[in-house]
Amino acid sequence: MSLTLAVDGDRWRSHLRALAAATPGLVPVAKGNGYGFTLGRLARKAQWLKDNGLGVDTVAVGTYEELPEVASRYDGDLLVLTPWRPFGAALEVDAGLARRVVHTVSRLEDLSDLLGRQPDARVVLERSTSMLRHGMTARELWATAEVVTAHPRARVAGVAMHLPLGTGAHVSEVHRLMTEVVATELPLDTVWVSHLTTAELAALRASYPDFTFRPRIGTDLWLGDRGALRVTATVLDVHAVERGDGFGYRHRTAPKAGHVLVVSGGTAHGIGLEAPLGDASLKGRAATLARGGLDAAGFVRSPFSIDGKQRLFAEPPHMQASMLFLPHGARVPSVGDVVDVRVRYTATAFDRVVVS
16 A cells, blocks of 8 residues: 555666676765665665675765765765755764765865864865856865865865766866866875766776776666666555546546546655756657646646556645546556556655565
């Protein structure tokens, strides 16, 4: 009676092993909802990769608040992706954990502040990229040498570059940024990168043999083999309706004869709460307009599928369940049957995660 993520364990673990073996310097990313698996499970799997001799000496978390849950299940270093700031959870890291934490620093003033508080802190200096999210300019990056020199116990673990998604090619941008890294007066030899393809990483390693490139990978690692994953919901109730019959919180009326199905999975799980995908193409915008028209008419396609066809919401999803409309003539599942659900894993909270 739950929204369940079922994982073909052998196939999933085989994918994790293969990607780790093929990706030197891999840094698994465990953040947010753990890509649907939960942070704890990803931390344990990162430890499993480490114990099996596949590297993984560092795991990246998204925020300082996520450190305890991952640190208790994984014994390696912990890179925090959110840049350090002189407030909030960044100042509340447990003393026993501090030695394992690698801070990302994206502002010159923050580097001075952090090293003033923790002179032996380990830091990764983030260079801003065309993504324009966090990071220092070239001039600010060069100025860090003076700050580090004034704090001889500081440990600089390299430079970070967070690149955009879906732009096609990043090599030319990384080459330009690497020219600035080489020009610094710091002994930088490690570059932490995101969103580079295998071919791009190989090209960069060939161009800069004196540098170690550490790819931070989340989606392609944990969700890279979608065939190993299946999401299902349970049919909780089935009601036959005739045209004009009322149902639901809003007492809508059935447009024609059929069945109303109550299935597990609602807004508390992330069902019906769609994050924007950012598709700027003409086709994408047309699809958005079409969905808006369906919503206004009361017919919205749900992520629940029966016999390979996505069914319509009978009304907006409830907190822990959804009501679907099944037209006359379609096969009607029984209470207790499961139906497939198409979800965005990073935005879904499952009741159960079952790994075989």
